[in-house]
Amino acid sequence: MSVAxxxxxxxxxxxxxxxxxxxxxxxxxxxxxxxxxxxxxxxALLESCEKMAYLIRSYSVFSMTCASLGHPGGxxxxxxxxxxxxxxxxxxxxxxxxxxxxxVFYLSKCHACPAYYAALAxxxxxxxxxxxxxxxxxxxxxxxxxxxxxxxxxISGGSLGQIPGVAVGRALGIRRNGPxxxxxxxxxLLGDGECNEGAVWEAFMAAAHYALDNLTFVIDYxxxxxxxxxxxxxxxxxxxxxxxxxxxxxxEVSNGHNVAELVDLFTTLRQHRRGKPVAVVLHTIKxxxxxxxxxxPNWHTSAPRTIEAARAWLRELWEQDGKRLGVxxxxxxxxxxxxxxxxxxxxxxxQVVDRQA
Amino acid sequence: xxxxxxxxxxxxxxxxxxxxxxxxxxxxxxxxxxAVDADLRSSSGLHIFEYFHPDKLIKVGIAEQNLIAVSAGLxxxxxxxxPCTFDAFCRRFMDQxxxxxxxxxxxVKVLGAYAGLxxxxxxxxxxxxxxxxxxxxxxxxxxxxxxCNLEMAxxxxxxxxxxxxxxxxxxxxxxxxxxxxxGYQFRLGKGVRVIDEGDxxxxxxxxxxxxxxxxxxRKLLARGVGVRLDHHPTLKPFDRELLYDMARRVKVILTxxxxxxxxxxxxxxxxxxxxxxxxxxxxxxxxxxEDFIHTGHVNDLLYRYGMTSDHVVEKALALRKRSS
Numbered sequence: 001m002s003v004a005x006x007x008x009x010x011x012x013x014x015x016x017x018x019x020x021x022x023x024x025x026x027x028x029x030x031x032x033x034x035x036x037x038x039x040x041x042x043x044a045l046l047e048s049c050e051k052m053a054y055l056i057r058s059y060s061v062f063s064m065t066c067a068s069l070g071h072p073g074g075x076x077x078x079x080x081x082x083x084x085x086x087x088x089x090x091x092x093x094x095x096x097x098x099x100x101x102x103x104v105f106y107l108s109k110c111h112a113c114p115a116y117y118a119a120l121a122x123x124x125x126x127x128x129x130x131x132x133x134x135x136x137x138x139x140x141x142x143x144x145x146x147x148x149x150x151x152x153x154x155i156s157g158g159s160l161g162q163i164p165g166v167a168v169g170r171a172l173g174i175r176r177n178g179p180x181x182x183x184x185x186x187x188x189l190l191g192d193g194e195c196n197e198g199a200v201w202e203a204f205m206a207a208a209h210y211a212l213d214n215l216t217f218v219i220d221y222x223x224x225x226x227x228x229x230x231x232x233x234x235x236x237x238x239x240x241x242x243x244x245x246x247x248x249x250x251x252e253v254s255n256g257h258n259v260a261e262l263v264d265l266f267t268t269l270r271q272h273r274r275g276k277p278v279a280v281v282l283h284t285i286k287x288x289x290x291x292x293x294x295x296x297p298n299w300h301t302s303a304p305r306t307i308e309a310a311r312a313w314l315r316e317l318w319e320q321d322g323k324r325l326g327v328x329x330x331x332x333x334x335x336x337x338x339x340x341x342x343x344x345x346x347x348x349x350x351q352v353v354d355r356q357a
Numbered sequence: 358x359x360x361x362x363x364x365x366x367x368x369x370x371x372x373x374x375x376x377x378x379x380x381x382x383x384x385x386x387x388x389x390x391x392a393v394d395a396d397l398r399s400s401s402g403l404h405i406f407e408y409f410h411p412d413k414l415i416k417v418g419i420a421e422q423n424l425i426a427v428s429a430g431l432x433x434x435x436x437x438x439x440p441c442t443f444d445a446f447c448r449r450f451m452d453q454x455x456x457x458x459x460x461x462x463x464x465v466k467v468l469g470a471y472a473g474l475x476x477x478x479x480x481x482x483x484x485x486x487x488x489x490x491x492x493x494x495x496x497x498x499x500x501x502x503x504x505c506n507l508e509m510a511x512x513x514x515x516x517x518x519x520x521x522x523x524x525x526x527x528x529x530x531x532x533x534x535x536x537x538x539x540g541y542q543f544r545l546g547k548g549v550r551v552i553d554e555g556d557x558x559x560x561x562x563x564x565x566x567x568x569x570x571x572x573x574x575r576k577l578l579a580r581g582v583g584v585r586l587d588h589h590p591t592l593k594p595f596d597r598e599l600l601y602d603m604a605r606r607v608k609v610i611l612t613x614x615x616x617x618x619x620x621x622x623x624x625x626x627x628x629x630x631x632x633x634x635x636x637x638x639x640x641x642x643x644x645x646x647e648d649f650i651h652t653g654h655v656n657d658l659l660y661r662y663g664m665t666s667d668h669v670v671e672k673a674l675a676l677r678k679r680s681s
């Protein structure tokens with residue numbers, strides 16, 4: 001790699017060696033320890049989650065740019081949630097993805113997988129180098145996740161509205177497994193636009209009917225769906241009231257990008273089982289932290305058009321977060337240099353013009 | 358709890374009820390088996406399962422999409438769910454079956470009750486004679502249509518014991534215990550030669566139509582027409598070898614299915630023969646792909662669509678005439 005060849009200069013780091021400045025907060029992700037605001041580790045946990053969210057966004061920009069493919073809006077709105085989830089909430093073993101005592105996380109808004117793949121790579125399910133080949137034939141990083149080829153993905157999806165019901169079945173199955181599995185939790189992240197799908201409400205109804213308090217629905221309420229604004233395309237308000245009326249225990253996170261709010265809520269949820277399934281309405285901003293994408297349906301589906309544009313995104317992310325969190329500037333430059341649009345495996349004999357995104 | 362009449366096991370030949378008993382037997386042996394119901398249990402036969410295993414019947418209400426999604430989740434915790442609703446309603450969960458179950462290759466065994474024309478006058482919305490067109494094109498999915506109660510029980514066991522997604526079409530009407538021969542054993546992906554008495558006409562049957570095929574064969578043989586009859590309980594994967602063996606010997610082939618004549622058995626046979634360049638004329642017995650099957654007594658439906666054994670005889674003779 002060019003970075004290595006260039007030798008050790010302060011302006012270059014291997015952009016795949018994020019371990020130089022970030023590691024998962026827990027040394028052992030198969031167990032959880034509650035971290036409360038008065039604990040000594042609390043500030044370090046928050047910083048670690050923020051840094052992970054920064055890395056999720058940066059590596060998402062990297063993979064989407066290399067692939068000329070992706071969903072930046074939904075990937076950026078869920079970044080802090082995924083960071084807190086994998087860094088603090090979930091129990092899992094990346095070296096043994098089917099470890100039977102793991103907590104289950106389903107990404108139901110499957111299109112937002114660039115961030116998901118970045119999170120899985122950061123915690124060790126597969127090397128981050130693989131992110132470069134997102135969307136490439138045979139890479140194992142499908143445009144919408146395929147559980148049979150990507151370690152850490154619990155179910156294949158891409159057709160919205162189906163996975164909340166799967167989560168209901170999973171939570172029921174865990175309960176049937178008996179007391180040994182009693183504290184295993186199921187989390188599922190839905191899109192707000194996804195709540196237009198009727199099947200989502202079938203799942204909410206069934207979850208409440210079976211009083212599945214080992215199940216948490218999290219709704220990434222970023223107010224923007226694929227081609228417009230949620231309140232204009234198909235309004236889901238009053239969302240929290242609807243969820244309550246369906247029999248769910250509803251919590252609202254006023255700023256889904258505030259890791260402290262997320263850490264505190266999920267600590268509470270872990271400590272209290274109230275005999276009801278939980279719904280968390282996560283108020284977020286679509287495209288958060290890249291000004292061009294924020295609250296803009298144009299960036300639901302779209303990768304940065306050029307390497308230069310992507311480098312500007314990376315820099316924007318660093319200026320906001322990387323810099324204050326102590327990520328060396330050289331990382332941004334190196335990651336930017338490592339980006340290249342990955343060509344198809346076969347030459348363009350037919351002169352096809354079919355741009356992704 | 359609502360109580361539904363449960364027919365005694367010996368007193369009923371209806372496949373739906375025998376399915377309820379057979380699944381109950383399997384669940385006694387294998388504690389991981391559960392059934393999932395979308396509010397049709399006393400019609401589908403699952404009420405029998407519920408009687409014997411009340412704690413193993415999971416109800417999702419009238420929600421077919423959730424029926425399959427919840428089953429998918431259960432299978433991920435090591436259960437072997439048998440979701441069951443009317444075969445026609447697979448139209449309502451086809452995407453769940455395609456994406457969630459088949460794409461992830463989950464261990465879900467779907468039971469499509471009231472397959473084909475036998476719905477007890479339920480009409481166009483409940484008759485399921487077009488569904489195979491999609492079901493047979495879903496990767497990883499195995500599709501079985503048993504023709505008698507013995508075969509149904511064996512196919513259920515096979516589905517329970519073989520990892521991966523299955524779809525079984527179960528008829529509502531009475532069928533024989535054994536349409537095949539003593540000691541018959543269902544084998545996944547294998548057809549079976551049932552009658553081998555001549556090479557004038559080859560009848561290829563699946564599911565309920567083995568009964569019609571056998572009756573037609575008797576009539577043809579009585580008229581001096583040689584018949585071979587192959588039964589294909591597994592539609593996916595389809596036993597092409599057995600078909601090729603038949604096609605090498607007989608003069609014409611007639612397919613018989615409790616489904617329309619496009620996208621199902623007829624299409625499987627025609628595609629397979631075309632692939633091998635086998636020039637055998639193939640006729641089809643089944644419903645019209647362009648029709649909604651309106652309400653009527655099943656006798657009238659079978660007449661309307663030319664699906665009785667007399668129709669089979671007539672069509673077989675006409676086919677033979679054209680090919681000679």
